[in-house]
């Protein structure tokens with residue numbers, strides 16, 4: 136899996152990606168079996184609120200602003216990924232056991248994660264100087280922790 140060859144500073148995000156791909160696997164398994172669809176939709180909505188909302192926040196507050204100037208003005212990949220975050224949020228809000236919705240959701244989540252792992256994270260490893268990466272990792276971890284604390288507070292209230 137990707138985390139094995141990842142720079143340590145990106146491992147927290149790659150860990151979430153791994154969990155996301157497992158969700159995609161379970162959604163597709165339920166679709167093939169034609170059962171457990173409602174349950175998988177519910178677990179996926181919970182996973183989104185608890186893990187992907189903080190994950191998007193860490194990418195949007197730390198990783199994307201850092202990479203945007205390094206990638207240059209002609210590179211549209213950050214804008215495309217940001218747009219996909221917004222679409223995934225909208226799809227999550229209406230995710231239920233309807234097969235078409237689950238299929239659309241699984242396809243986009245997988246495509247998004249693979250684009251980050253195969254293209255964005257590779258570019259990071261080419262462009263970001265190694266001595267800068269420990270600081271980036273602590274900022275990513277801090278943002279993830281802050282957003283996760285906020286999202287669990289929201290669930291309690």
Ligand SMILES: [Fe+2]
Pocket residue numbers: 191194216220247251
């Ligand atoms: Fe993302």
Ligand SMILES: [Fe+2]
Pocket residue numbers: 148152190194248251
């Ligand atoms: Fe991501």
